[in-house]
Amino acid sequence: MSFSLHEREDTIVALATPQGVGAIAVIRLSGKDAIRLVNQVFKGKNLETAASHTIHFGTIRDGEKIIDEVLVSIFVAPKSFTKENVVEISTHGSSYIVNQVIKLLIRQGARPAKPGEFTQRAFLHGQFDLAQAEAVADLIHSDSESSHQAAISQMRGGFSNEIQHLRSELIHFASMIELELDFTEEDVEFASRQDLRVLVEKLLREIELLIASFDLGNVIKNGVPTVIAGKPNAGKSTLLNALLNEEKAIVSDIAGTTRDFIEDEINLGGVIFRFIDTAGLRETTDTIEAIGVSRTQEKMKTASLILYLFDLSDTDMVEINRDINKLENLGVPFLKVANKIDKANPLFINKLREKHPDTIFISAGQKENLDLLKNRILELVNLDKFRTGNTIVTNIRHYDSLVKTRQSLLDVLAGLDHEVTNDFLAMDIRRSLHYLGEITGEITTDDLLANIFSKFCIGK
Incomplete structure (x- = not known):
């Protein structure tokens, strides 16, 4: 999705609130003719003489027919979200009213907005950079603190x-290297190679921190996939229901009740966890159950956290040690969760505490020690850096550009080591600047913008 110059000059219109019946709906227009077009169908104050950031009561009319009583908000360029003239019409939330008003405005000369077109216009007019524009969509979809x-x-x-900051530090050296290319015959050095090395090494350290933050950023943005694993009848479905505080999964004494995985979300400490109740881990001759067990193993490999749940009344130490060894080899962080403490032998509990002191003892059925379990789960998600204000990368596009920037800077260092000529050195520095510029939008293509803004909702 790209926009021609003519399309960028159009006045666009779209519903800015969610589809469906509600108390009110907000219809948004943006473009040089936005105020004039609405004024043609609005009976009340003359909107073309109204001051910016004012609200006016009146009616929207199709000829003499009143469609609705509305409130119209006026934002005069450049003091608006898009830096164009913007009008927001608050109507009653009837889908019939919304459709009638939008069709009327289209007949007056507006055109339907494409996904993300309001935010794209704001970016193109310098309201904010590309990374900030993407954050608008993230803010709309944020579902946790x-x-x-x-x-x-x-x-x-x-x-x-x-x-x-990273880019500006590198631009100075890039310009000095480029200048040297114009004076190759004079054999002059405008950019100290040692100073360039020190700068590149410093930038690499900062970029490495940003790249490393993506694991945490991805968790913050998309939630923590957390698999509840264990043998049949360990109480996995009961634990899922207890954590969610609803009967999401079927609970039965019959082994192998859960044939596939069941997934739902819970907010713990401002972080979304996607808990996945899986089929039991065991050898089985049941074809359907075997498929579920296979899927469980695949889910465990891609999880960020595993809750290894076992029944204290029906599991011996040999079996527990065997399962723990398998989980350690898997390389995924896991918690040892001993269930059904209300039915367990106290001597076995003491033995387990001695052998595995980090075990969490709960009763999913009685909802005992669930707060302790939740706290231990949160401890494994390190939010300290985030809460102290450190920059966290949450966008896969930004992560990809940072990885490419890192490689380009490593190429600069390699070039310095091998004393390559200035033209090759300049090429690697330019690539580094290019990838950093892609993040904020100094470097863009129509295809890149189309890909980003097509993921926005219409009306934003």
């Missing part, structure tokens, strides 16, 4: 400022 805070920080320019 941590994802909301990450989006707010990025939208307010925290990440962009860091990228701009």
Whole structure:
């Protein structure tokens, strides 16, 4: 999705609130003719003489027919979200009313907005950079305190400022190297190679921190996939229901009740965890159950956290040690969760505490020690850096550009080591600047913008 110059000059219209019946709906227009077009169908104050950031009561009319009583908000360029004239019409939430008003405005000369077109216009007019524009979409979709805070920080320019800082430091040396290319015959050095090495090594350290933060950022944005694993009848479905505080999974004394995985989300400490109740881990001749067990093993490999749940009344130490060894070889962080303490032998509990002191003892059925389990789960998600204000990368596009930047800077160091000519050195520095510029939008293509903004909702 790309926009021609003519399309960028159109006045666009779209519903800015969710589809469906509600108390109110907000219809948004943006473009040089936005105020004039609405004024043609609005009976009340003359909107073309109204001051910016004012609200006016009146009616929207199709000829003499009243469609609705509305409130119209006026934002005069450049003091608006898109830096164009913007009008927001608050109507009653009837889908019939919304459709009638939008069709009327289209007949007056507006055209339907494409996904993300309002935000794209804001970016193109310099309201914010590309990373901040993407944060708008993240903010809309944030569903936890941590994802909301990450989006707010990025939208307010925290990440962009860091990228701009990295880029500006490198631009100086890039210009000096380029200058040397114009004076190759004079054999002069405008850029100290040692100073360049020190700068590149410093930038690499900062970029490595940003790249490393993506694991945490991905968790903040998309949630923590957490697999509940264990043999049949360990109480996995009961634990899922207890954590969710609803009867999500079928609970039965019959082994192998869960044939496939069941997934739902819970907010713990401002972080979304996607808990996955899986088929039991055991050898089985049941074809359907075997498929479920196979899927369980695949889910465990891709999880960020595994809750290894076992029944204290029906599991011996040999079996527990065997399962723990398998999990350690898997390389995924896991918690040892001993279930049904209300039915367990106290001597076995003491033995287990001695052998595996980090075990969490719960009763999923009685909802005992669940708060302790939740706290231990949160401890494994390190939010300390995030909560102290450090920049966190949450966007896969930004991560990819940073990885490419790192490689380009490593190529600069390799070039310095091998004393390559200035033209090759300049090429690697330019590539580094290019990839950093892609993040904030100094370097863009129509295809890149189309890919980013096509993922936005219409009306934003």
